[in-house]
Amino acid sequence: MTRGALNQSRTDAVGAPSATVGLVGACAAQVRRELAVARRRGGEWLNPLIFLALVTMLFPLGISPQPDLLATIAPGLLWVAALLAMLLSLDALFRSDHADGSLEQMMLAPQPLAALCLAKVAVHWLLTGVPLALFAPLLGVMLSLPTAGSLTLIASLLLGSATLSLIGAIGAALTVGLPRGGVLLSLLILPLYIPVLIFGAGAVQAAVQGGFAGPALALLGAMLALALVGAPFAIAGALRISIHG
Amino acid sequence: MWTFIHKLGSPKWCYSLCGRLQPGFWIAALLLIAVGSVWSLAYSPPDYQMGNSYRIIYVHVPSAILAQSVFVSMAIASAVFLIWKIKIADMAATVMAPFGAAMTFLGLFSGSLWGVPTWGTWWTWDARLTAMLIQLFLYIGVIALRGAYGRNDQGAKAVAVLTLVGVVNIPIIKYSVVWWNTLHQPATFTLTSRPAMPESMWMPLLIMVLGFYCFFTALTLYRLRNEIIRRESRTRWVQALAE
Incomplete structure (x- = not known):
């Protein structure tokens, strides 16, 4: 992706004078721009899925290919692997925008930065969390996860990955100015991911064992609601801080 | 009152105030910890179930309480720094973090030693223990982020934001023994009711907790003075101090 193409996409998306663009219009423009950038980058959105498949493949080889054992650990394993895939994708969330100056343009915009960030995170979730959620049941079959858990797996990953995107974006924003933020990002973010992991994997576990996944899913929804309110401002x-110091 | 708070923002004035307060807190910490240790180890009665092994509580509870209090103090200092841009607040948050991490580790370590005679295991994935482990990693994250940025204003703000985000874990730790049915026993001290143990047991514990608080305050004042000197080393009054 060249600088020229990116500037072009910016003019396409936010061509009108920004003073006349309302909040909804600006967010829509931000979403369109993110999607345009993602489309021009080609298959980059596939990387988290490939990562998920590769990590999942390691466990039967490393632990034991016995179906019983795999079925027991599958909910937690898929959730951990999806969480790590989300984490890996987060490092790049603001990095290229920081490098080419788009981030500064976002800050100069008259619309609140928090709303534009929310639009950006929403696209990140759409291109990472949603594909992961839809792809995970397929790997679940390979791990002999009982089919009773598949729908809950999708639902819990859809809800949970949105929270992961929001929390992770805080860490990505904090480390965007640092040359090697990757390892630091995982140190900052993983402790905050644990509650989501507990209830996400718990929901799938409950569904597999014939229980009721509702409470765990409700708690995931509650965490998402909380993150939606607080995270954009953070x-x-x-x-x-990362841009202006 | 307001002039006092405004003066607190001045590194020079804060430096001398810390110097004046420090001896009192050191003496109080020393006395309280000495009295508390002797009382708790030699004079308080053994527990009817756990025997003498329960005495680990006199280190475990104070360090665990401090582990949470220090993080809350850091969060308050971070908020003050972000809102009013008072540099002293950031310096205080900087010097508190390693002590808080040490206290969290001590709480986990003493708890795991205590777990062997009472629970029969070093570690269990209980809600309180896991939340405390997360707390340790949050401390390490705060220290690592500060290290990655070095001593500059940008890093200070980034750390302040992370500390404020991380403070969500504190209520989780606090109420983990209430929300989940765990192996860990409920809180020893509450503001609303008397402790479930006899006075000869909880009095030395209270003294130890107060002693740990005094030690924390004294150490923070001491390290804050060092931090002020280090960060203000270019100013005239620090250079005059060195001569």
């Missing part, structure tokens, strides 16, 4: 604050 992301915007962290970005301001």
Whole structure:
């Protein structure tokens, strides 16, 4: 992706004078731009899926290919692998925008930065969390996860990965100015991911054992609601710090 | 009152205030910890179920309480720093973090030693223990982020944001023994009711907790003075101090 193409996409998306663009219009433009950038990058959205498949493949080889054992550990294993795939994709969330100056343009925009960040994170979730959620049941079959758990796996990953995107974006925003933020990002973010992992894997476990996954899913939804309210402001604050100091 | 708070923002004035407060806190910490240790180890009665092994509580509970209090103090200091841009607040948060991490580790370590005679295991994935382990990693994350940025204003703000985000874990630790049915026993001290143990047991514990708080305050004042000197080393009053 060249600088020229990116500038082009910016003009396409946010061509109108920004003073006349409302909040919804600006967010829609941000979403369109993110999607355009993602489309021009080609198959990059496939990388988390390939990562998920590779990590999942390691466990039967490393532990034991026995179906009984695999079925027991499958909910947690798929959730951990999906969480790590999300984490890996987060390092690049703001990095290229920081490098080419788009992030500064976002800050200069008259619309609140938090709203634009929310639009950006939403696209990240759409291109990472949603494919992971839809792809995970397929790997579940390979791990002989009982089919009773498949729908819950999709639902829990859809809800949970949105929270992971929001929390992770705070860490990505905090480390965007650092040359090697990758390892640090996992140190900052993984402790905060644990509650999501507990209830996400718990929901699937409950569904597999014939229980009721509702409470765990409700808690995942509650965490998402909380993150939706708080995280955009933390992301915007962290970005301001990373850019302006 | 307001002039006092405003003066607190001045590194020079804060430096001398820390120097004046420090001896009192050191003496109080020393006395309280000495009295508490002797009382708890020699004079308080053994537990009817756990025998003498329960005495680990006199290190375990104070360090676990401090582990949480220090993080809350750091979060308050971070909020003050972000809102009013008072540099002293950031310096205080900087010097508190390693102590908090040490206390968290001590709480986990003493708890795991205590777990062997009472629970029959070093470690269990209980809600309280796991939340405490997360707390340790949050401390390490705060220290690592500060290390990655070095001593500059940008890093200070980034760490402040991370500390404020990380403070969500504190209520999880606090209420983990209430929300989940865990192996870990409920809180020893509450504000609303008397402790479930006899006075000869909880009095030395209370003294130890207060002693740990005084030690924390004294150490923070001491390290804050060092931090002020280090960060303000270019100013005239520090250079005059060195001569």
